Structure formats: C-alpha cells, structure tokens
Amino acid sequence: MRTTELSRLLLALGLFTGAAACGDESAGTGPAHDPERTGVRARQVSDAWEGSKAAQTWREGYFPLDDAVQLPEGAFRNEADKHAYETQNFELRAPLSADPPAKGEVRWRGGGSLTVPVSSARAAYEKLARGRNPGPSLVVTGARLGTMTLSTSRGPATVPAWHFTVAGYDTPLRRVAAGPSKLPPPPIKPVARTSDALHPLAGLTSVSADGRTVVLRAHHGSCDEGPAVDVLETGDNVVFSAWIRGRSDGPCTDDLRSREVTVELDRPAGDRLLLDAFTGRPVPYDSPMGSPAPSWD
Structure with missing residues (x-):
C-alpha cells in the first residue's frame, strides 16, 4: 500500500502527532504484521483506559453508537x-x-x-x-x-x-435531536505513523443483539488482500488492531479503499469500551450514509 493512501486519512484525523508505540516506522513501507508486537500496543491501550478518568467520562456520558x-x-x-x-x-x-x-x-x-x-x-x-x-x-x-x-x-x-x-x-x-457529551481526551497518544503492522479503523458498523459479533470497517489499498483485525479482550474493554493482509510490491493505484471485517468476541461486548489500538480512542460509529454518529461530528 502506498503511504499516501492512508496519509490522507491520518491528516484528516490529526493523527500524525504523538509518539509511536509500535516501533519506529519511516515514511516508506513499515514492518509486516507481527501479532506479538501489535499485541503489546493493544495491551498498552487497554491498560491506559482501564480505571482512567476518560473511561469514567465515557461511561457517564451520552455517546450514540447508532445511525442518527x-x-x-x-x-x-x-x-x-x-x-x-x-x-x-x-x-x-x-x-x-x-x-x-x-x-x-x-x-x-x-x-x-x-x-x-x-x-x-x-x-x-x-x-x-x-x-x-x-x-x-x-x-x-x-x-x-x-x-x-x-x-x-x-x-x-x-x-x-x-x-x-x-x-x-x-x-x-x-x-x-440530542447533543452528545463531549468526547474525553484519550489517556494514550496515537501511533505516529501507519504501516502494514497497524493502521486506524474507519469505524464501528454494528454489534449483534447478543453482543458477540462486531462488524468494523477497515481501510486498505489496491495491492493487498484486504484488512484484518486482531482482538484483545479484557473485563474492562476490547481493543481492535487493524492490519493489512498480503501486500504486494507491484505498481498500485493511489486510492484508499475500505471493507467490512466481522469479529467474533469470546463473550458479549456488554458495557466494555470498544477501542482502536492505532488511535487509542473508542471506535467511532460508521454511519451507512458515510458520516459519523453525532458524538463524532
């Protein structure tokens, strides 16, 4: 995947600031997916949110996760x-x-x-x-x-x-018609740059009625086999780590694509926070109309 594909997304999200937590990636192709390495970042995000002021604010506020x-x-x-x-x-x-x-x-x-x-x-x-x-x-x-x-x-x-x-x-x-609560500042900084090892999620599409199946939208490029998502579950939160499968080195078109990824949880999501390992933030709702839920406007 070309760096510019995800660079546009990251610039829009304001994520190029902050310290890298998954290694020192250059502006070129980053390291390939390493479950152990991304697992370390997921654990850092989980630990940072557990018992934090941000988590308390999230649980006490009104944050819609549904179409407006x-x-x-x-x-x-x-x-x-x-x-x-x-x-x-x-x-x-x-x-x-x-x-x-x-x-x-x-x-x-x-x-x-x-x-x-x-x-x-x-x-x-x-x-x-x-x-x-x-x-x-x-x-x-x-x-x-x-x-x-x-x-x-x-x-x-x-x-x-x-x-x-x-x-x-x-x-x-x-x-x-209800204005959402103000999003709390995250207790951990985002990863500094995207790579094959880890990149940000586009959003949360749905959670099944039993809370066991979560559908996420993840980005990828034109020279790969699509996105995949690793999961870390704790009693307090669920951290999703998005990465890219099967990237090739041939000539690629310079476009940013997205695809739904279905994740099966070991137990219902319940009131656990659903977090993005890359951004260190709760995963925003992904509206079918292409705009975020009111909390994320």
Missing part, C-alpha cells in the same frame, strides 16, 4: 424516494423553528438518565437536507419533538428526536 436517522415504515416506496434520501434531497413545505427547545433527557433502558442539549427543528432538518440538486426530493410537511431509541456506549436509550412528517408516508422520519 430512523426511516418511516415502508421506506422507500420507490427508487426515486430512495435516491432522494441517499442524495439528501429534501423539500420543505412547512415553517420550522430555529429556536432550540429547553433541555431534553436521555433515558437508558438499564437505568439512569442525563440532561442534554436539544437542537432546533430547523437545525435537525438542515442536517438531513444537504442535497441541492434538481432530482427527486422527499417533501417534509411538518415536525414535532418526540423520542427515538438507539444504541449508545451505555446500552439502548430513549433520546429526544425530531419527527418529520414526509409526504406519502404514514409514520415520521426521525432524526436525533
């Missing part, structure tokens, strides 16, 4: 509606307030609640309607403040959400 939008029942009626949603092409035919409501409340199914800021109907709509093209559109005819249930770092929770009435649908399109 829930579609109406029966969506979509046709390909035109589907295309309109995918291109974020909406048409507004009702006034929406730009004034945010009073504080809202997140309530966890397992107990506990938290007061959170709530966005205005106008702000929530503008996050949905970013498309500006002459193609088909979804028509919004009204909005009211309600709730929706989604996954968070503390399990399922009921959160404030705007319910948008969409022409042609009997149930509303819901969009999260």
